[in-house]
Amino acid sequence: MFPRYSGLSRSAAGAMAERVARRTVLAGTVAAAAVSVVGVVPTAAAAPLTSHDSDEELLLHVAGTVAVLPVAFPAFDELGTAKQRVTKKRLQQVLSRMSDDVRGDLVDGLAQVRTMLSVRDDEETVVRAFGRAAASSAQVRGLLAVVSAAIATISSRFEPGQRPAAELWLDYARRFAAMPARGREAGAR
Structure with missing residues (x-):
């Protein structure tokens, strides 16, 4: 009846068979859960940010500006300069870790950013645009998400959605936007 456990009594063989069956069920459940989680992650990461193809390019442009103004962003034991770390791959990783709430704020913020600047604008123009928008807008959640x-x-x-560092940078942008532009200041002399 229990050929595999022929040297054991019926009760010992039954208990061992029950443990093996329980282990098999648990292992199968864990494997199924892992497959379902792994199956979901690429879908979220591959989901487009918005219907605008240029949104990722715009986000990378903003990140490039944040990387160098007001000062170069610290390395924190990472390789390369802050500007070199602004890559599409890193942005995709950030977007895949983003909660739905933050993602919604990001979409709203990108809609706002699209109206104020383009990817061809220089870094000073980007900071001033953010500063003016943050100073005059009640809708800073989107800007904070960006x-x-x-x-x-x-x-x-x-992490995406962490506000303290973003609030600090937006405060800097507000102050910077209130200062005279470099071009006008140099032309006045």
Whole structure:
């Protein structure tokens, strides 16, 4: 009846068979859960940010600006300069870790950013545009989401949606926008 456990009593063989069956069920459940989780991750990472193809390019442009202004972003034990760490691959990783709430704020923020600048604008123009928008808009959640995604792209120490660093940068942008532009200042002399 229990050929595999022929040297054991019926009760010992039954208990061992029950443990093996329980282990098999648990292992199967864990494997099924892992397959379902692994199957979901690429879908979320591959989902487009918005219907605008240029949104990722715009986010990378903003991240490039955040990387160097007001000062170069610290390395925090990562390789390369902050500007070199602004890559599409890193941005994709940030977007895949983003919660639905933050992603919604990011989409709103990108809609706002698209109206104020383009990817051809220089870094000073980007900072001034963010500063003016942050100073005059009650809708800073979207701007915070854009800046926090930029910061998380630059440094793996930050998560998308973390607001303190983004709030600090937006405060800098507000102050910078209130200062005279370099071109006008130089032309006045």
